[in-house]
Amino acid sequence: MSPGDMKRDSGLDIYRKLLLARMIEEKAGELYSQGHIYGFCHLYIGQEAVIVGLSENMTNIDSVVTGYRDHVHMLLRGIPPNSIMAELCGKVTGCSKGKGGSMHMYSRDKRVYGGNGIVGAQVPIGAGLAFAHKYRGDGGVSFTFYGDGAANQGQVYETFNMAALWNLPVVFVLENNRYGLGTSVDRAAAGGTLANRGDPFGIPTVLVDGMDVFDVIEKSKSVIEKVRNGEGPVILHMDTYRYKGHSMSDPATYRTRDEVETVKKTRDPITRVKNALIHEIGIGDDKIEEIMNEVTAIVDAAAKFAIESPAPPDHALEMDVTL
Amino acid sequence: MSGVPVRLAIRDAIAEEMRRDQDVFLMGEEVGRYNGAYKASQGLMDEFGAGRIIDTPITEYGFSGICVGAAFAGLRPIVEFMTFNFAMQAIDHIVNSAAKTLYMSGGEINCPIVFRGPNGAPRNVAAQHSQCFASWYAHCPGLKVVSPYTSFEASALLKAAIRDNNPVIFLEHESLYGKKFDMPDGGADSLLPLDKAIVMKEGSDITITAFSISVDHALCASEVLRNQYGISAEVINLISLRPIDKTTIVNSIKKTGRILSVEEGWSVCGIGAEIMAIAVEHAFDYLDCEPTRITSSDTPMPYAKTLELLALPSQSKIIETALAMCNCPK
Numbered sequence: 165m166s167p168g169d170m171k172r173d174s175g176l177d178i179y180r181k182l183l184l185a186r187m188i189e190e191k192a193g194e195l196y197s198q199g200h201i202y203g204f205c206h207l208y209i210g211q212e213a214v215i216v217g218l219s220e221n222m223t224n225i226d227s228v229v230t231g232y233r234d235h236v237h238m239l240l241r242g243i244p245p246n247s248i249m250a251e252l253c254g255k256v257t258g259c260s261k262g263k264g265g266s267m268h269m270y271s272r273d274k275r276v277y278g279g280n281g282i283v284g285a286q287v288p289i290g291a292g293l294a295f296a297h298k299y300r301g302d303g304g305v306s307f308t309f310y311g312d313g314a315a316n317q318g319q320v321y322e323t324f325n326m327a328a329l330w331n332l333p334v335v336f337v338l339e340n341n342r343y344g345l346g347t348s349v350d351r352a353a354a355g356g357t358l359a360n361r362g363d364p365f366g367i368p369t370v371l372v373d374g375m376d377v378f379d380v381i382e383k384s385k386s387v388i389e390k391v392r393n394g395e396g397p398v399i400l401h402m403d404t405y406r407y408k409g410h411s412m413s414d415p416a417t418y419r420t421r422d423e424v425e426t427v428k429k430t431r432d433p434i435t436r437v438k439n440a441l442i443h444e445i446g447i448g449d450d451k452i453e454e455i456m457n458e459v460t461a462i463v464d465a466a467a468k469f470a471i472e473s474p475a476p477p478d479h480a481l482e483m484d485v486t487l
Numbered sequence: 488m489s490g491v492p493v494r495l496a497i498r499d500a501i502a503e504e505m506r507r508d509q510d511v512f513l514m515g516e517e518v519g520r521y522n523g524a525y526k527a528s529q530g531l532m533d534e535f536g537a538g539r540i541i542d543t544p545i546t547e548y549g550f551s552g553i554c555v556g557a558a559f560a561g562l563r564p565i566v567e568f569m570t571f572n573f574a575m576q577a578i579d580h581i582v583n584s585a586a587k588t589l590y591m592s593g594g595e596i597n598c599p600i601v602f603r604g605p606n607g608a609p610r611n612v613a614a615q616h617s618q619c620f621a622s623w624y625a626h627c628p629g630l631k632v633v634s635p636y637t638s639f640e641a642s643a644l645l646k647a648a649i650r651d652n653n654p655v656i657f658l659e660h661e662s663l664y665g666k667k668f669d670m671p672d673g674g675a676d677s678l679l680p681l682d683k684a685i686v687m688k689e690g691s692d693i694t695i696t697a698f699s700i701s702v703d704h705a706l707c708a709s710e711v712l713r714n715q716y717g718i719s720a721e722v723i724n725l726i727s728l729r730p731i732d733k734t735t736i737v738n739s740i741k742k743t744g745r746i747l748s749v750e751e752g753w754s755v756c757g758i759g760a761e762i763m764a765i766a767v768e769h770a771f772d773y774l775d776c777e778p779t780r781i782t783s784s785d786t787p788m789p790y791a792k793t794l795e796l797l798a799l800p801s802q803s804k805i806i807e808t809a810l811a812m813c814n815c816p817k
């Protein structure tokens with residue numbers, strides 16, 4: 165799908181999703197600076213096209229697991245903004261009842277299994293979700309997201325081996341945002357690339373522009389179908405970028421302001437769709453503004469809900485340790 | 488020197504040892520160019536270069552094993568874990584490779600290595616990032632385990648750990664990195680023994696043992712106990728969790744007749760459990776009340792601030808417990 169093929173309604177829908185993803189995270193940043201959100205908080209700003217595009221090709225039986233940069237994955241799997249924002253604020257109305265926070269969000273109903281704070285740990289877990297899909301024969305696919313930093317973990321390769329050996333229905337989504345905390349890919353990965361890491365296991369890697377939601381939708385569509393049809397695991401290598409520091413406490417001195425500004429100016433996933441809507445489909449500024457207002461209202465309401473929600477009751481401390 | 492933050496004491500201790508001994512090097516995530524995730528290696532790459540201050544990929548299992556190999560060959564690695572939570576990925580090499588090889592080799596191969604980094608509960612970072620591993624490592628023969636409180640302790644113990652010929656687990660605390668302490672001008676060779684507790688404050692009514700951040704709570708509590716209730720608490724900073732300095736603890740119990748252990752770890756099979764065992768095994772006849780421990784709640788760490796406060800040991804919990812042990816009305 166190119167911007168030109170984009171239908172009016174689906175184009176507007178995608179724009180709305182991208183914008184909501186961006187603005188939820190911006191609001192989270194704001195609430196963090198006001199002290200409503202605390203601890204570790206990793207924003208997804210810049211990378212929105214990855215999950216927004218992929219979710220176009222996911223079904224309700226599919227499973228998702230990711231790392232600590234998880235708010236937007238939750239959102240796109242259908243967890244309400246109120247529930248996400250409340251979790252960020254440690255409130256009982258949050259998706260983890262205030263006990264997980266930013267890094268630990270889950271929904272059995274929507275089949276999101278975290279939110280994992282340990283780099284790399286989600287990768288074998290994702291293959292386990294795929295194992296369950298295959299075992300049950302339910303036709304589901306596991307979407308297993310991990311970063312360029314996580315891509316060097318040994319457990320990733322143990323997982324690749326078994327996933328290929330057992331032909332598991334897993335899409336490994338490598339979100340290569342160029343940095344693992346402060347270390348760039350060329351300083352962490354031998355050979356300077358992660359695009360060939362599936363080769364020894366016979367797992368194909370598809371290169372995707374992770375800043376271009378159309379590229380994500382188009383390239384992933386047939387790949388996901390193949391995985392769903394039992395043709396074995398695939399790696400989607402998403403070339404993407406995070407705009408903010410690694411977490412709220414990272415001043416990001418390891419990259420130049422120029423580098424960040426250039427990406428924002430030339431590759432921003434939201435601007436790209438907005439321009440396509442305006443110039444190729446002829447959407448008017450008023451419609452764009454309407455969506456902005458709509459999304460702003462959702463985000464403001466979520467923040468209000470989160471702030472006004474009660475903290476978990478004291479007895480919750482001892483709950484849910486074991487069943 | 489007055490007002491030296493713990494993180495600086497650690498940095499300087501590493502630098503001093505690296506200047507003294509070419510075989511000492513530092514390896515870990517973001518230790519070099521980033522100057523350390525918690526800035527405990529600020530400026531070290533500038534001084535020692537990328538050959539001795541070594542940035543790694545996020546591969547704890549691998550680089551810990553590599554450092555154990557280097558230590559077998561006689562180098563003296565300092566492994567920094569960004570936090571000890573991530574050392575769980577490396578615990579196989581810490582226990583099965585580093586701790587046991589001297590024994591397995593009949594004394595042939597030793598492993599002079601330091602595994603260091605923040606341990607315990609910083610604030611607000613939820614279950615996977617808030618855990619005290621003291622009792623995990625204290626359980627294992629072949630390791631030495633220490634946890635400093637002050638800047639001087641951090642410096643003098645770290646230097647001793649680097650010079651020690653065994654694997655040493657060095658447990659720091661994120662909440663102490665910025666805390667400033669006056670330091671004696673002991674010079675570069677001022678070391679502390681790795682196996683001795685320190686009596687921080689003498690007292691006669693109750694013994695309180697603690698380590699790391701818990702020493703802070705215990706000292707504050709002891710002030711209140713003295714000033715408001717006339718109770719004289721002896722505060723022991725354990726320093727070493729393997730071996731635990733039994734002599735200092737037992738001598739103190741003989742004096743006070745009461746023992747209260749404080750730690751951020753969980754209670755089951757924890758450091759406190761060991762202190763209780765020491766009290767019962769070695770000072771049973773001197774006990775005036777049951778040995779008691781304060782630990783974190785027997786749960787993973789919740790994110791919500793209010794719950795986290797309930798979960799952690801605190802000054803007020805120490806005061807309350809000590810008063811009950813001393814039969815002192817509130």
Ligand SMILES: Cc1ncc(C[n+]2csc(CCOP(=O)(O)OP(=O)(O)O)c2C)c(N)n1
Nearest residue numbers: 233281282283311312313314343344345573
């Ligand atoms: C095993 C482990 N080691 C270290 C950390 C600390 N840490 C958290 S995120 C991170 C960087 C991960 O980078 P990447 O995988 O590229 O994901 P990104 O943050 O870019 O999304 C590090 C080192 C951790 N959480 N877990």
Ligand SMILES: [Mg+2]
Nearest residue numbers: 311312343344
């Ligand atoms: Mg990354």
